[in-house]
Amino acid sequence: MPWPLLLLLCGSCGVFEFHPYELRGGDRDRHARSLERLRRDTREGAFRFAVIGDMQLFLDESAAAVRDIQRRDVAFVVQLGDLTEYGSAKEYEWAAGLLEELPVPYFAVIGNHDVLGTGADIYRRTFGPTFLSFDYAGSRFVLYDSNSREYGFPGNVPDLEALREALTPEPGLTHLFTFSHVPPGHGDFDATLSQPLEALQAERGVSVSFHAHIHRFDSNERQGVRYFVADSLENRNYLLVSVQGESVQVERVFY
Amino acid sequence: MAAGWHSRAFLVAALLLVSTAALSEPSREGPPWYVPDHATFQFAGSIGLFSGGPGWSFLDESVEAGLLLGWAPPLVAGEDFLTLTLKGQLHPFRLEWEGWSVRPLTVGMLFSYTFGDAYFVRLPDRYEDGYYWFKTGLRPALLLGAGAGRPVPALGLRLLEGYFELVATDYRIIHFLQDPGTVETGLFSLALGVRFRF
Numbered sequence: 001m002p003w004p005l006l007l008l009l010c011g012s013c014g015v016f017e018f019h020p021y022e023l024r025g026g027d028r029d030r031h032a033r034s035l036e037r038l039r040r041d042t043r044e045g046a047f048r049f050a051v052i053g054d055m056q057l058f059l060d061e062s063a064a065a066v067r068d069i070q071r072r073d074v075a076f077v078v079q080l081g082d083l084t085e086y087g088s089a090k091e092y093e094w095a096a097g098l099l100e101e102l103p104v105p106y107f108a109v110i111g112n113h114d115v116l117g118t119g120a121d122i123y124r125r126t127f128g129p130t131f132l133s134f135d136y137a138g139s140r141f142v143l144y145d146s147n148s149r150e151y152g153f154p155g156n157v158p159d160l161e162a163l164r165e166a167l168t169p170e171p172g173l174t175h176l177f178t179f180s181h182v183p184p185g186h187g188d189f190d191a192t193l194s195q196p197l198e199a200l201q202a203e204r205g206v207s208v209s210f211h212a213h214i215h216r217f218d219s220n221e222r223q224g225v226r227y228f229v230a231d232s233l234e235n236r237n238y239l240l241v242s243v244q245g246e247s248v249q250v251e252r253v254f255y
Numbered sequence: 256m257a258a259g260w261h262s263r264a265f266l267v268a269a270l271l272l273v274s275t276a277a278l279s280e281p282s283r284e285g286p287p288w289y290v291p292d293h294a295t296f297q298f299a300g301s302i303g304l305f306s307g308g309p310g311w312s313f314l315d316e317s318v319e320a321g322l323l324l325g326w327a328p329p330l331v332a333g334e335d336f337l338t339l340t341l342k343g344q345l346h347p348f349r350l351e352w353e354g355w356s357v358r359p360l361t362v363g364m365l366f367s368y369t370f371g372d373a374y375f376v377r378l379p380d381r382y383e384d385g386y387y388w389f390k391t392g393l394r395p396a397l398l399l400g401a402g403a404g405r406p407v408p409a410l411g412l413r414l415l416e417g418y419f420e421l422v423a424t425d426y427r428i429i430h431f432l433q434d435p436g437t438v439e440t441g442l443f444s445l446a447l448g449v450r451f452r453f
Binding site for chain 2: 020024059086088152
Protein backbone atom coordinates (compact mmCIF):
# COMPACT_ATOMS: atom_id res chain seq x y z
CA MET A 1 0.00 0.00 0.00
CA PRO A 2 1.44 3.39 -0.95
CA TRP A 3 -0.31 5.52 1.61
CA PRO A 4 1.60 4.61 4.78
CA LEU A 5 4.72 5.70 2.88
CA LEU A 6 3.16 9.04 2.07
CA LEU A 7 2.18 9.34 5.71
CA LEU A 8 5.82 8.96 6.69
CA LEU A 9 6.89 11.52 4.10
CA CYS A 10 4.43 13.98 5.58
CA GLY A 11 5.73 13.50 9.10
CA SER A 12 7.33 16.93 9.20
CA CYS A 13 4.68 19.08 7.58
CA GLY A 14 2.86 20.39 10.63
CA VAL A 15 0.59 17.46 9.91
CA PHE A 16 -2.75 18.04 11.60
CA GLU A 17 -4.97 21.10 11.62
CA PHE A 18 -8.38 21.01 13.25
CA HIS A 19 -9.56 24.40 12.06
CA PRO A 20 -7.96 27.32 10.20
CA TYR A 21 -8.63 29.56 13.20
CA GLU A 22 -7.63 27.07 15.89
CA LEU A 23 -5.83 28.28 19.03
CA ARG A 24 -3.47 25.43 19.57
CA GLY A 25 0.22 24.72 20.00
CA GLY A 26 2.77 27.20 18.77
CA ASP A 27 5.16 29.35 20.69
CA ARG A 28 3.33 31.65 23.11
CA ASP A 29 3.87 35.06 24.75
CA ARG A 30 6.68 36.19 22.49
CA HIS A 31 6.46 39.80 23.68
CA ALA A 32 7.11 38.74 27.28
CA ARG A 33 10.18 36.88 26.09
CA SER A 34 11.38 39.84 24.03
CA LEU A 35 10.94 42.17 27.03
CA GLU A 36 12.91 39.80 29.20
CA ARG A 37 15.77 39.78 26.70
CA LEU A 38 15.59 43.56 26.37
CA ARG A 39 15.84 44.00 30.15
CA ARG A 40 19.11 42.10 30.14
CA ASP A 41 20.45 44.51 27.49
CA THR A 42 21.41 47.46 29.69
CA ARG A 43 23.03 49.46 26.93
CA GLU A 44 22.93 53.24 27.33
CA GLY A 45 23.43 56.02 24.85
CA ALA A 46 23.08 55.64 21.09
CA PHE A 47 21.13 52.72 19.63
CA ARG A 48 19.28 51.66 16.52
CA PHE A 49 16.10 49.75 15.90
CA ALA A 50 14.35 48.49 12.76
CA VAL A 51 10.70 48.97 11.80
CA ILE A 52 9.13 46.68 9.20
CA GLY A 53 5.80 46.98 7.41
CA ASP A 54 3.01 44.68 6.22
CA MET A 55 4.10 41.06 5.74
CA GLN A 56 0.79 39.48 4.61
CA LEU A 57 1.42 37.55 1.39
CA PHE A 58 5.07 38.65 1.21
CA LEU A 59 6.64 36.15 3.56
CA ASP A 60 9.62 35.30 1.36
CA GLU A 61 10.39 39.04 1.05
CA SER A 62 9.95 39.29 4.82
CA ALA A 63 12.45 36.48 5.30
CA ALA A 64 14.88 38.46 3.14
CA ALA A 65 14.28 41.54 5.33
CA VAL A 66 15.03 39.45 8.42
CA ARG A 67 18.29 38.27 6.81
CA ASP A 68 19.21 41.87 6.01
CA ILE A 69 18.47 43.02 9.56
CA GLN A 70 20.61 40.17 10.93
CA ARG A 71 23.64 41.92 9.45
CA ARG A 72 22.89 45.24 11.15
CA ASP A 73 23.46 46.35 14.66
CA VAL A 74 19.92 46.92 15.92
CA ALA A 75 18.68 46.56 19.49
CA PHE A 76 15.25 45.25 18.49
CA VAL A 77 12.67 45.14 15.68
CA VAL A 78 9.06 46.31 15.52
CA GLN A 79 6.70 44.92 12.89
CA LEU A 80 3.77 47.24 12.13
CA GLY A 81 0.90 44.77 11.74
CA ASP A 82 -0.65 42.60 9.03
CA LEU A 83 1.58 39.69 9.77
CA THR A 84 -1.08 37.61 8.04
CA GLU A 85 -3.53 37.86 5.16
CA TYR A 86 -6.38 35.76 6.61
CA GLY A 87 -5.58 35.90 10.34
CA SER A 88 -5.25 32.10 10.33
CA ALA A 89 -3.24 30.06 12.84
CA LYS A 90 -0.88 28.69 10.20
CA GLU A 91 -0.03 32.17 8.92
CA TYR A 92 0.69 33.34 12.45
CA GLU A 93 3.02 30.39 12.78
CA TRP A 94 4.81 31.24 9.54
CA ALA A 95 5.11 34.96 10.35
CA ALA A 96 6.21 34.47 13.96
CA GLY A 97 8.64 31.77 12.79
CA LEU A 98 10.27 34.31 10.45
CA LEU A 99 10.58 36.92 13.20
CA GLU A 100 12.05 34.26 15.45
CA GLU A 101 15.01 34.14 13.06
CA LEU A 102 15.96 37.63 14.23
CA PRO A 103 18.94 37.61 16.58
CA VAL A 104 17.35 40.44 18.60
CA PRO A 105 14.04 40.88 20.48
CA TYR A 106 11.04 41.68 18.30
CA PHE A 107 7.56 43.07 18.73
CA ALA A 108 4.51 43.04 16.45
CA VAL A 109 1.57 45.43 16.26
CA ILE A 110 -1.84 43.94 15.45
CA GLY A 111 -3.09 44.75 11.92
CA ASN A 112 -6.59 44.64 10.46
CA HIS A 113 -5.93 41.35 8.66
CA ASP A 114 -4.61 39.83 11.89
CA VAL A 115 -7.99 40.41 13.57
CA LEU A 116 -10.03 38.25 11.14
CA GLY A 117 -11.79 35.17 12.47
CA THR A 118 -10.25 34.36 15.84
CA GLY A 119 -7.09 36.15 14.67
CA ALA A 120 -7.07 38.65 17.55
CA ASP A 121 -7.08 35.72 20.00
CA ILE A 122 -4.28 34.02 18.09
CA TYR A 123 -2.36 37.30 18.21
CA ARG A 124 -2.79 37.61 22.00
CA ARG A 125 -1.78 34.00 22.42
CA THR A 126 1.27 34.31 20.18
CA PHE A 127 2.51 37.75 21.26
CA GLY A 128 0.52 39.10 24.22
CA PRO A 129 -1.83 42.05 24.81
CA THR A 130 -2.42 44.33 21.79
CA PHE A 131 -1.37 47.35 23.86
CA LEU A 132 2.27 47.31 24.89
CA SER A 133 4.54 49.94 26.40
CA PHE A 134 8.19 49.45 27.26
CA ASP A 135 11.33 51.48 27.88
CA TYR A 136 14.74 51.01 26.38
CA ALA A 137 17.88 53.17 26.76
CA GLY A 138 15.97 56.24 27.89
CA SER A 139 13.19 56.01 25.29
CA ARG A 140 9.64 54.74 25.53
CA PHE A 141 7.95 52.60 22.89
CA VAL A 142 4.18 52.21 22.74
CA LEU A 143 2.39 49.71 20.47
CA TYR A 144 -1.39 49.97 20.11
CA ASP A 145 -4.36 48.75 18.08
CA SER A 146 -5.72 51.32 15.60
CA ASN A 147 -7.85 48.97 13.46
CA SER A 148 -11.05 50.89 14.26
CA ARG A 149 -13.02 49.60 11.26
CA GLU A 150 -12.57 45.96 12.29
CA TYR A 151 -14.60 46.58 15.43
CA GLY A 152 -17.18 48.80 13.70
CA PHE A 153 -15.71 52.08 15.00
CA PRO A 154 -16.64 51.58 18.66
CA GLY A 155 -15.08 54.89 19.72
CA ASN A 156 -12.37 53.40 21.95
CA VAL A 157 -10.10 51.97 19.26
CA PRO A 158 -7.44 53.27 19.46
CA ASP A 159 -7.49 53.45 23.24
CA LEU A 160 -6.51 57.09 23.80
CA GLU A 161 -6.82 56.78 27.57
CA ALA A 162 -4.22 54.03 27.69
CA LEU A 163 -2.04 56.01 25.29
CA ARG A 164 -2.33 59.17 27.39
CA GLU A 165 -1.19 57.25 30.42
CA ALA A 166 1.67 55.51 28.61
CA LEU A 167 2.88 58.83 27.20
CA THR A 168 3.00 60.56 30.58
CA PRO A 169 6.30 62.43 30.86
CA GLU A 170 8.82 60.88 33.21
CA PRO A 171 12.24 62.03 34.28
CA GLY A 172 14.95 60.31 32.30
CA LEU A 173 12.78 59.71 29.22
CA THR A 174 14.33 61.34 26.18
CA HIS A 175 12.12 60.06 23.35
CA LEU A 176 8.65 58.67 22.84
CA PHE A 177 7.91 56.41 19.86
CA THR A 178 4.46 55.09 18.97
CA PHE A 179 3.49 52.26 16.62
CA SER A 180 0.11 51.29 15.16
CA HIS A 181 -1.07 49.67 11.95
CA VAL A 182 -3.64 52.09 10.49
CA PRO A 183 -2.35 55.70 10.32
CA PRO A 184 -4.54 58.46 11.80
CA GLY A 185 -6.46 60.27 9.09
CA HIS A 186 -6.98 57.05 7.09
CA GLY A 187 -10.57 55.94 6.47
CA ASP A 188 -10.04 52.80 8.58
CA PHE A 189 -8.98 54.89 11.58
CA ASP A 190 -11.84 56.20 13.71
CA ALA A 191 -12.39 59.69 12.22
CA THR A 192 -13.48 61.08 15.58
CA LEU A 193 -10.17 60.01 17.16
CA SER A 194 -7.65 61.12 14.51
CA GLN A 195 -7.46 64.74 15.68
CA PRO A 196 -7.40 63.87 19.40
CA LEU A 197 -4.62 61.34 18.78
CA GLU A 198 -2.52 63.78 16.80
CA ALA A 199 -3.12 66.47 19.45
CA LEU A 200 -2.12 64.05 22.22
CA GLN A 201 1.05 63.02 20.42
CA ALA A 202 1.93 66.70 19.85
CA GLU A 203 1.22 67.60 23.47
CA ARG A 204 3.39 64.77 24.78
CA GLY A 205 6.19 65.47 22.32
CA VAL A 206 6.22 62.10 20.54
CA SER A 207 9.41 61.86 18.45
CA VAL A 208 8.09 59.58 15.71
CA SER A 209 4.71 57.96 15.09
CA PHE A 210 5.07 54.79 12.97
CA HIS A 211 2.30 53.22 10.85
CA ALA A 212 1.74 50.91 7.87
CA HIS A 213 -1.45 49.58 6.19
CA ILE A 214 -1.38 51.58 2.94
CA HIS A 215 1.53 49.55 1.46
CA ARG A 216 3.28 52.72 0.37
CA PHE A 217 6.05 54.63 2.11
CA ASP A 218 5.06 58.06 3.35
CA SER A 219 6.42 60.58 5.79
CA ASN A 220 5.13 63.92 6.97
CA GLU A 221 4.98 66.18 9.97
CA ARG A 222 1.78 67.07 11.79
CA GLN A 223 1.71 69.48 14.73
CA GLY A 224 5.45 69.06 15.15
CA VAL A 225 5.32 65.24 15.27
CA ARG A 226 6.96 63.17 12.55
CA TYR A 227 4.75 60.46 11.01
CA PHE A 228 6.20 57.59 9.00
CA VAL A 229 4.27 54.99 7.03
CA ALA A 230 6.43 51.96 6.28
CA ASP A 231 6.22 50.32 2.87
CA SER A 232 4.87 46.78 2.67
CA LEU A 233 7.67 44.24 2.48
CA GLU A 234 6.54 43.38 -1.03
CA ASN A 235 8.61 46.43 -2.02
CA ARG A 236 11.67 45.13 -0.17
CA ASN A 237 12.46 47.99 2.13
CA TYR A 238 12.14 48.80 5.82
CA LEU A 239 12.98 51.62 8.21
CA LEU A 240 16.14 51.87 10.25
CA VAL A 241 15.94 54.30 13.17
CA SER A 242 19.08 55.73 14.80
CA VAL A 243 18.73 57.39 18.17
CA GLN A 244 21.63 59.45 19.48
CA GLY A 245 20.92 61.88 22.31
CA GLU A 246 18.29 64.34 21.10
CA SER A 247 18.66 63.24 17.50
CA VAL A 248 16.44 60.64 15.82
CA GLN A 249 17.16 59.67 12.23
CA VAL A 250 14.89 57.46 10.15
CA GLU A 251 16.25 56.00 6.93
CA ARG A 252 14.77 53.63 4.40
CA VAL A 253 16.81 50.53 3.82
CA PHE A 254 16.34 48.68 0.52
CA TYR A 255 17.56 45.12 0.31
CA MET B 256 -20.87 33.58 20.53
CA ALA B 257 -24.58 33.85 19.77
CA ALA B 258 -26.80 30.85 20.47
CA GLY B 259 -28.18 31.10 16.90
CA TRP B 260 -25.47 29.09 15.30
CA HIS B 261 -25.89 26.26 17.74
CA SER B 262 -29.52 25.78 16.79
CA ARG B 263 -28.66 25.99 13.09
CA ALA B 264 -26.01 23.35 13.62
CA PHE B 265 -28.45 21.07 15.43
CA LEU B 266 -30.84 21.39 12.51
CA VAL B 267 -28.08 20.35 10.13
CA ALA B 268 -27.12 17.43 12.36
CA ALA B 269 -30.74 16.28 12.46
CA LEU B 270 -30.97 16.42 8.66
CA LEU B 271 -27.80 14.36 8.34
CA LEU B 272 -29.16 11.79 10.76
CA VAL B 273 -32.43 11.52 8.86
CA SER B 274 -30.65 11.01 5.56
CA THR B 275 -28.40 8.34 7.07
CA ALA B 276 -31.38 6.67 8.71
CA ALA B 277 -32.94 6.32 5.27
CA LEU B 278 -30.22 3.78 4.59
CA SER B 279 -31.72 1.20 6.84
CA GLU B 280 -34.95 1.06 4.88
CA PRO B 281 -34.58 -1.76 2.38
CA SER B 282 -35.71 -1.31 -1.15
CA ARG B 283 -36.26 -3.98 -3.77
CA GLU B 284 -35.43 -1.78 -6.74
CA GLY B 285 -32.21 -0.36 -5.28
CA PRO B 286 -32.27 2.87 -3.42
CA PRO B 287 -32.91 6.14 -5.26
CA TRP B 288 -29.87 8.33 -5.92
CA TYR B 289 -30.43 10.58 -2.94
CA VAL B 290 -30.04 7.78 -0.41
CA PRO B 291 -26.42 7.78 0.73
CA ASP B 292 -24.40 4.64 0.02
CA HIS B 293 -21.62 5.33 2.45
CA ALA B 294 -20.76 7.23 5.59
CA THR B 295 -17.49 8.90 6.49
CA PHE B 296 -15.75 9.57 9.75
CA GLN B 297 -12.69 11.79 9.61
CA PHE B 298 -9.97 13.04 11.92
CA ALA B 299 -8.48 16.56 11.34
CA GLY B 300 -8.23 18.13 7.88
CA SER B 301 -9.09 21.72 8.92
CA ILE B 302 -12.80 20.95 9.29
CA GLY B 303 -12.82 19.82 12.92
CA LEU B 304 -11.12 17.43 15.29
CA PHE B 305 -13.69 14.94 14.07
CA SER B 306 -16.18 15.17 11.26
CA GLY B 307 -18.64 12.78 9.79
CA GLY B 308 -21.63 12.42 7.54
CA PRO B 309 -23.24 10.69 4.58
CA GLY B 310 -21.82 10.31 1.10
CA TRP B 311 -23.02 9.48 -2.38
CA SER B 312 -21.16 7.58 -5.10
CA PHE B 313 -21.58 7.81 -8.84
CA LEU B 314 -20.06 6.18 -11.92
CA ASP B 315 -19.06 2.92 -10.27
CA GLU B 316 -17.78 4.73 -7.19
CA SER B 317 -15.19 6.70 -9.13
CA VAL B 318 -16.93 9.97 -8.29
CA GLU B 319 -18.11 10.77 -4.81
CA ALA B 320 -19.78 13.57 -2.93
CA GLY B 321 -19.95 13.86 0.81
CA LEU B 322 -21.42 16.09 3.46
CA LEU B 323 -19.56 16.34 6.74
CA LEU B 324 -20.46 17.98 9.98
CA GLY B 325 -17.27 18.76 11.85
CA TRP B 326 -16.51 19.78 15.38
CA ALA B 327 -13.42 20.84 17.25
CA PRO B 328 -13.89 21.30 21.00
CA PRO B 329 -12.31 24.18 22.96
CA LEU B 330 -10.17 21.70 24.88
CA VAL B 331 -8.09 20.84 21.82
CA ALA B 332 -8.71 23.79 19.47
CA GLY B 333 -9.01 26.63 21.99
CA GLU B 334 -12.46 27.49 20.68
CA ASP B 335 -15.71 25.77 19.80
CA PHE B 336 -15.56 25.23 16.01
CA LEU B 337 -18.48 23.80 14.10
CA THR B 338 -18.28 23.32 10.36
CA LEU B 339 -20.36 21.97 7.50
CA THR B 340 -18.35 20.72 4.56
CA LEU B 341 -19.25 19.69 1.05
CA LYS B 342 -16.61 17.45 -0.43
CA GLY B 343 -16.25 16.17 -3.99
CA GLN B 344 -13.77 13.47 -4.91
CA LEU B 345 -12.48 11.64 -7.91
CA HIS B 346 -10.90 8.17 -7.65
CA PRO B 347 -9.59 7.42 -11.13
CA PHE B 348 -8.09 4.00 -10.29
CA ARG B 349 -9.09 0.99 -8.30
CA LEU B 350 -6.92 -2.06 -7.75
CA GLU B 351 -8.11 -5.34 -6.28
CA TRP B 352 -5.45 -7.29 -4.45
CA GLU B 353 -5.87 -10.33 -2.17
CA GLY B 354 -9.21 -9.19 -0.87
CA TRP B 355 -8.12 -5.58 -0.58
CA SER B 356 -9.61 -2.81 -2.64
CA VAL B 357 -6.98 -0.11 -3.11
CA ARG B 358 -7.58 3.37 -4.44
CA PRO B 359 -4.08 4.71 -4.99
CA LEU B 360 -5.12 8.23 -5.97
CA THR B 361 -7.87 10.53 -4.84
CA VAL B 362 -8.16 14.12 -5.96
CA GLY B 363 -10.90 16.41 -4.80
CA MET B 364 -12.00 19.69 -3.42
CA LEU B 365 -14.16 20.91 -0.62
CA PHE B 366 -15.98 23.95 0.62
CA SER B 367 -16.21 24.28 4.35
CA TYR B 368 -18.59 26.62 6.11
CA THR B 369 -17.86 27.63 9.69
CA PHE B 370 -20.81 28.52 11.91
CA GLY B 371 -20.52 31.62 14.05
CA ASP B 372 -20.58 35.41 14.03
CA ALA B 373 -16.78 35.68 14.03
CA TYR B 374 -16.68 34.50 10.39
CA PHE B 375 -18.29 36.10 7.38
CA VAL B 376 -19.53 34.82 4.06
CA ARG B 377 -20.98 38.19 3.06
CA LEU B 378 -18.85 41.16 4.04
CA PRO B 379 -20.33 42.90 7.09
CA ASP B 380 -21.70 46.42 6.57
CA ARG B 381 -18.71 48.11 8.15
CA TYR B 382 -16.64 47.32 5.04
CA GLU B 383 -16.89 48.69 1.52
CA ASP B 384 -17.40 46.16 -1.27
CA GLY B 385 -14.27 44.18 -1.98
CA TYR B 386 -12.47 45.27 1.21
CA TYR B 387 -11.51 41.64 1.76
CA TRP B 388 -11.35 39.44 -1.31
CA PHE B 389 -11.92 36.17 0.61
CA LYS B 390 -14.54 34.85 3.02
CA THR B 391 -13.44 33.82 6.49
CA GLY B 392 -16.58 31.70 6.90
CA LEU B 393 -16.36 29.73 3.65
CA ARG B 394 -13.11 27.96 2.98
CA PRO B 395 -12.22 26.18 -0.24
CA ALA B 396 -9.53 23.51 -0.22
CA LEU B 397 -7.95 21.04 -2.64
CA LEU B 398 -7.40 17.40 -1.68
CA LEU B 399 -4.90 14.74 -2.61
CA GLY B 400 -5.11 11.32 -1.06
CA ALA B 401 -5.46 7.58 -1.28
CA GLY B 402 -7.23 4.78 0.52
CA ALA B 403 -7.61 1.05 0.88
CA GLY B 404 -10.21 -1.25 2.36
CA ARG B 405 -11.73 -4.68 2.53
CA PRO B 406 -15.19 -6.13 3.01
CA VAL B 407 -16.42 -6.71 6.55
CA PRO B 408 -19.56 -8.84 6.12
CA ALA B 409 -19.84 -9.35 9.87
CA LEU B 410 -20.68 -5.66 10.20
CA GLY B 411 -22.81 -5.63 7.08
CA LEU B 412 -20.20 -3.53 5.31
CA ARG B 413 -19.50 -4.04 1.66
CA LEU B 414 -16.25 -2.24 2.24
CA LEU B 415 -14.53 -0.73 5.25
CA GLU B 416 -11.99 1.75 3.92
CA GLY B 417 -9.24 3.75 5.54
CA TYR B 418 -8.00 6.84 3.77
CA PHE B 419 -5.69 9.78 4.14
CA GLU B 420 -5.95 13.17 2.54
CA LEU B 421 -3.47 15.97 2.13
CA VAL B 422 -5.60 19.08 2.53
CA ALA B 423 -4.45 22.33 0.92
CA THR B 424 -6.70 25.13 2.15
CA ASP B 425 -6.97 28.38 0.19
CA TYR B 426 -4.57 30.30 2.43
CA ARG B 427 -1.99 27.54 2.23
CA ILE B 428 -2.19 27.38 -1.58
CA ILE B 429 -1.94 31.14 -2.03
CA HIS B 430 0.99 31.42 0.38
CA PHE B 431 2.67 28.45 -1.29
CA LEU B 432 2.44 30.16 -4.67
CA GLN B 433 3.62 33.52 -3.28
CA ASP B 434 6.12 32.33 -0.68
CA PRO B 435 7.35 28.83 -1.53
CA GLY B 436 10.57 29.38 0.46
CA THR B 437 8.64 30.01 3.66
CA VAL B 438 5.76 27.57 3.23
CA GLU B 439 7.60 24.52 1.89
CA THR B 440 5.67 21.42 3.01
CA GLY B 441 3.20 23.64 4.90
CA LEU B 442 1.09 23.53 1.75
CA PHE B 443 -0.70 20.54 3.26
CA SER B 444 -2.21 19.38 6.47
CA LEU B 445 -3.17 15.77 6.98
CA ALA B 446 -6.58 14.19 7.42
CA LEU B 447 -7.22 10.54 8.29
CA GLY B 448 -10.55 8.87 7.87
CA VAL B 449 -12.68 5.79 7.62
CA ARG B 450 -15.37 5.18 5.03
CA PHE B 451 -18.19 2.71 5.63
CA ARG B 452 -19.73 1.41 2.40
CA PHE B 453 -23.09 -0.27 2.83
